[in-house]
Amino acid sequence: MMTFAYTIAGSESAGVAGLQVDLRTFHELGTYGLSTITCVVALHPDNDWNHSFTPMPADLIAEQIAAATAAFDLDTVKIGMLGTVPTIETVAEGLRSQPWKNIVVDPVLICKGQEPGQAFDTDAALRREVLSQATVTTPNHFEARTLAGMDSLETVDDLIEAAKRIADTGPKAVVVKGGIDLPGDEAIDVLWDGSEATIYRAPKVGEHRVNGAGCTLAAAITAELAKGTELKQAVQVAKDMVTAGIEHRIVAHPPYDTVWQGAYSH
Numbered sequence: 001m002m003t004f005a006y007t008i009a010g011s012e013s014a015g016v017a018g019l020q021v022d023l024r025t026f027h028e029l030g031t032y033g034l035s036t037i038t039c040v041v042a043l044h045p046d047n048d049w050n051h052s053f054t055p056m057p058a059d060l061i062a063e064q065i066a067a068a069t070a071a072f073d074l075d076t077v078k079i080g081m082l083g084t085v086p087t088i089e090t091v092a093e094g095l096r097s098q099p100w101k102n103i104v105v106d107p108v109l110i111c112k113g114q115e116p117g118q119a120f121d122t123d124a125a126l127r128r129e130v131l132s133q134a135t136v137t138t139p140n141h142f143e144a145r146t147l148a149g150m151d152s153l154e155t156v157d158d159l160i161e162a163a164k165r166i167a168d169t170g171p172k173a174v175v176v177k178g179g180i181d182l183p184g185d186e187a188i189d190v191l192w193d194g195s196e197a198t199i200y201r202a203p204k205v206g207e208h209r210v211n212g213a214g215c216t217l218a219a220a221i222t223a224e225l226a227k228g229t230e231l232k233q234a235v236q237v238a239k240d241m242v243t244a245g246i247e248h249r250i251v252a253h254p255p256y257d258t259v260w261q262g263a264y265s266h
Contacts, residue, residue: 004072005031005226007219008065008091009080009106010039013051016211016258017041018080024261025219025241031226034072036064038091039083049254055083058090065094075101076226078218079134081108085125092129102225105134105171106218107143132170136231138218139166139174141181153178156188156199163192175235177217180209187243189217191235198232200239205246212259217242240264 005026012018019035026033039055068074077100082088095103107126127147131137139147139162147169148162159182163174178188187205191198220238221231229237245259252258 003031003223003227004074004076005033005219005223006035006068006074006077007033007080007222008036008038008061008077008082008094009215010041010053010083011037013040013042014252014254014258016254016256017215021212021215021259021261022078022080022219022222025216026223028241028261028265029220029223029227029237031223032072033223034068036061036068038087039081041081043254045253053083055087058086061087061090062094065091065097069094069098075099076104076222077102078104078106078222079130080106080215080218082126082130083108083122085121088122088125088129092133095130095133100133100135102222103133103135104218104222104225105131105137106214107131107137107139107147127169134171136173136175136221136225137166137171138177138214138221140177140214141179144176153181154183156190159188159190160192160197163190163197167192167194173231175217175221177214179213180204180207189235189239191232193231198235200235202239202243205243208256210246210249210257210259212261213242213246216245216259216261 007022009019023033144162148165159176163176166174173193186201189200217238220241224234241264244263248263249257
């Protein structure tokens with residue numbers, strides 16, 4: 001029986017983040033992936049690999065959501081970069097149009113290039129409209145500090161406290177990613193499921209960020225939940241996939257490496 005995993009996210013021109021990563025991850029984990037594009041992020045190699053951000057019109061986003069949800073019986077969706085208040089409101093309305101078993105939100109809070117006021121409005125709308133509907137959210141170190149209102153995250157106990165605070169705002173479960181920013185030799189993630197904390201550990205691989213790790217983790221959780229995997233095990237699969245993908249990272253011309261999702265299954 002075919003299992004479907006759906007992503008609503010931005011398109012990234014080099015394929016190192018966004019829905020390209022989501023679809024590769026879905027495929028590697030044996031699910032049929034489909035997507036709605038919220039924005040286009042284009043890298044500019046002639047300008048230090050900086051990028052531009054172009055949102056899709058809200059009505060086009062709504063049309064994509066309507067088509068995807070009509071084409072298949074979908075119950076599991078991952079939300080990635082949204083980027084503007086109209087996009088957030090459109091996606092939130094799309095989510096409310098039908099019941100979902102799993103809504104996984106990767107809370108991309110700040111889009112580089114946004115004015116501070118615009119970023120504040122976007123963040124507030126994301127929390128109000130989308131995070132409130134999440135069954136699982138997967139903030140990174142910076143996003144967790146921001147969402148939890150904490151000045152720093154230095155220990156595992158800090159990660160747990162941040163996850164609890166974020167869960168109090170609406171999401172049923174929270175995965176806080178300590179990543180490379182948490183002191184120590186281990187990459188530590190914490191799942192708070194509303195009643196207990198589960199800690200996931202792996203040795204850190206290298207000293208620099210690798211693009212696509214956060215997208216891969218959230219997409220892998222999404223794919224596993226779509227297949228019926230229990231949440232704790234879904235997070236473990238995602239953790240293992242990201243670790244393997246970082247160990248076998250892809251080196252290219254931009255000044256950063258990228259996760260290779262195929263390393264997990266190959």
